[in-house]
Amino acid sequence: MKEQNQPDYANWVPRKLLAVLGIAGGFLAFLFLLSFLLTDSGGVIILRILLAAAAVFVLLSWGYMAHARFLLSYEGGGVQGKILDNLLQYLDWDGNGKLLDIGCGSGALTIKAARKYPQAQVVGMDYWGAMWDYAQSQCEANARLEGVAGRTAFRKGDAAQLDFPDGHFDAAVSNFVFHEVQTQPDKLALIRESLRVLKPGAPFAFQDVFYSKRTYPDLMVMLTTLSKEVADLNFIDTRHNDFVPKFLKTPLIVGQMGLICGKK
Ligand SMILES: C[S@@+](CC[C@H](N)C(=O)[O-])C[C@H]1O[C@@H](n2cnc3c(N)ncnc32)[C@H](O)[C@@H]1O
Known part of the structure; x- marks a missing residue:
């Protein structure tokens, strides 16, 4: 295990939460792009809109949490x-x-x-x-x-x-x-x-x-x-x-x- 040589107080927005939001947002965006391989129909367009909305929501949440983490951190906003x-x-x-x-x-x-x-x-x-x-x-x-x-x-x-x-x-x-x-x-x-x-x-x-x-x-x-x-x-x-x-x-x-x- 690497020895710590600086205090590490971590963050109230845990790294794991950011990772989960980032992966979920990326995955939803990927599914949205994949949906263009499907032949257009009413159902596919609704699916695309839902995937786009979900990806935007999750990625915005990620952005909010990432900036909050920076403001909270000892190295950032303190x-x-x-x-x-x-x-x-x-x-x-x-x-x-x-x-x-x-x-x-x-x-x-x-x-x-x-x-x-x-x-x-x-x-x-x-x-x-x-x-x-x-x-x-x-x-x-x-x-x-x-x-x-x-x-x-x-x-x-x-x-x-x-x-x-x-x-x-x-x-x-x-x-x-x-x-x-x-x-x-x-x-x-x-x-x-x-x-x-x-x-x-x-x-x-x-x-x-x-x-x-x-x-x-x-x-x-x-x-x-x-x-x-x-x-x-x-x-x-x-x-x-x-x-x-x-x-x-x-x-x-x-x-x-x-x-x-x-x-x-
Ligand atoms: C938001 S963190 C706050 C940590 C710290 N008090 C601070 O201000 O930086 C919540 C803490 O509560 C702890 N916690 C949650 N449930 C607990 C329990 N049943 N007994 C003791 N600690 C607990 C978690 O492990 C975590 O460290």
């Missing part, structure tokens, strides 16, 4: 990093003790937290599913390259059943993870599980697609319920941050972002 920096601003923590990053992906937020809080021990957990360009070894290499390997640890696990005792952590963060967790469709239960591993009074900041009606059909009810279970709860609308270009503010990328923060 938006991913700015969104994570912004999230940490909502964590009201003195940096003493242990912080958990739930669904840490490539370790980007875990490592940012470790750099922001030089006294802290920071744990990143993830199940590192096949659809993402993320891995535990990549997190460890990133932490080493960023000089925080001694204060970070990465653990494989399921956010729906965290492998830590009650009250184990002094702070917790999570970014764009809860909607991805297939093992727990009840998002209130998932947030409660995240809070379970925190000490009473410990701060948290969780960002997700809270404005997605599909994932959070009863956001206000959920927030009201949660507010009775923790010492302090705030909801922040993070959809309109001015460091995020309009191009990315669609439901496909970051147009449904919200953040809950407070103290357990």
